[in-house]
Amino acid sequence: MKRPLIIILGLLIILILVGVWVYFLLTGSAENTEDQFGSLDFADTTDTSIVPVVTEEPESPTVALGDSDALQQLTTESVAGFTEVRYNASTTPRVHYLVSGTGHIFSIDLVSGEEKRISATTIPLAKKAALTPNGAYVMIQAGEGTNAEFIIGVMSTSSDKLSNFKLPEQNPVLSFAATHENEFLYVVADGNNSLAKAYNPRTNAIRVLFTIPFRDMTVQWHHTASGPHLVYPKTTSKLPGQLYSYKDGLRARLAVEGFGLSAVGSSRNIIASKVNQDGSYRTEVTSRVTDQVLQTPLTLLPEKCVFSTSKPNEAWCGVTLADYSRSDNMPDAWYRGQQNMQDALWSINTDSTVSSMIVNLSLDTGQDFDLIEPMFNPSTSRFYFKNKIDNTLWMYDLTR
């Protein structure tokens, strides 16, 4: 074959290939984005009924619940409120928590670690929340001071919308909590007094529980509406405080008082801290039966303690080992945020004051740890708490 003929045939082939390329360039674009990529033959992903459990990536993020570590960090976000929820005996336990600022509510399966958002309704400036253990209702404080609103939210079982409305109260709410009976307890100012009330979100009924004859008070709510609830004037090391118990609407004075008084109690014992006559800040246990007082070897803030729901003589507390003198201005400095703690978690037998450390939170987590809002689940198998530093939610699993 002659050389020019070979060149002509080569050019002809090149022209044909260029023509084909131009044709596909102008007319052959994909109709949807999936066609732009080659099929890797993953089969029909819309058929959810045959998704293999083992190989499928989880659709929701999971919380890394370690197999052996009893101490678990449940959130990295700031939490306004939380509770443990168990819909019925056959379902796995879950933790529901409400995120500060947005008011979104998430649910963590405590067995699989699966986390999902169950309310995407934004409650701006959500600061504090109480959730009922049946997982159906939430009470939220949004905003602060005179701008604070108190909102009742009702969870939906079919969507991630939270129907919500304002708590029907004219006066500002000073303190609130949820009971194991799925009611909300709260206190409102009433002139120079305070009124404790119960709100049933199922019936929308409000009933008055008792009257507190002053306003600057701290309430340690019991998990039932009938109580006993512990009430004392807000704490300062410069003024005396006295401890009262309200049971079935009746007030009783307990044999606990002192400057800088704060307290937490069970049906059996009371843990109270106060400023002694020498100016030191100390902790003692008072028997509710005999009024006998025992000094504890540990000095602690009772706000960091909760009694076991099954053992009325056992309390778990966040404790920073220190001796506080008058110059430390405790507990006022802690309330102001000027005194941070490096807490370890301790178990205290309040009958004997024998104490044992469970875990050193600051050491084990490698961060400043200032334990607040401690809570046991009803069966005392899990202990929940927050870190005041960043408001994250943590759990100590007693079964691990």
Added chain:
Amino acid sequence: MRLGFFTLLFLLSVPFLSMAQIGFEPQNELTISPAYPKPGESFTVKVDDYAGGLFGAQISWYYNGAEVPNSLNQRSVTLNAVSLGQQGVVEAVFLTQTGAEQKLQKVIKPIYVDLIIEPQTRVPEWYEGRALPSFGSQINATVLVDDGDIVSPQNLIYSWSMNSKPVHGGPVRAQHKTSFPAPRGTDMILSVSVSRVNGEVLASRATRIPIVEPDLLFFERHSLYGLQKFPIKSSLGLIGNTVMIQAEPFNLDTRVYNRPDIATWDINGVETNNGASSPYQITLQPSGAGGTSRVNFHVRSLETLSQGVDSSVNITFN
């Protein structure tokens, strides 16, 4: 001369006349301290033998019928008050040298009379502690009586006094709450005596109330999360484009907080518009080269000049 003699005679006789009129006679008695112990509180009983006749007597002590250990021939004993709703009977039995026996008795009914102090000064809403009074601010006080049963305030007489001066001009019925301005000084003593309508004194209580100066802390405020719980210590590094800072006065009279005569921000000594609806907030954004600016806030009443506070914080930015 005669007039002077009779005047002197009259003056010398006045004490005897007075004693005769009120039937005053020195008596032997037991006195306790504190005068009105609380349930479970430790108290001391001592013998006051003003009438005499007990010199050299053997003294035995009994508490609710049981002999007090190690108390023989002691002139005072220390005991613990019984529980609320019960009564304790202390007896001192004297056996004189002539063989005569004399008994003195004191009945103690411990009672709770609680003074609850509520200063009407400002602390942040999230603050879990109690406010303290500052000069000129109102102080609310409530007294709660519990003798085993809750005693209705309607059936009691209250005698309030502040630094030994009566608050209501004298005893008042059913006034278990009172309100008064904090006096000048570093502290004050508030006392109250509670009586039944028949004049029986149930108890007296007193407490020292500190009067403090307002102070000020700065907190970072987030548009979504609100006020942070930890104050800015001495300086704050500005990371983003803007930062909102809130000045939180502690223990400032709530009336001054709500209507301050002066509420000004200045940056490096230059008064600045705070750019926020609340006078206690300021929004800051960096301009020019990086460095450190001193941000100052001043709040004050012009009526009561000590009702105010002035403080600064450093803001560092790049």
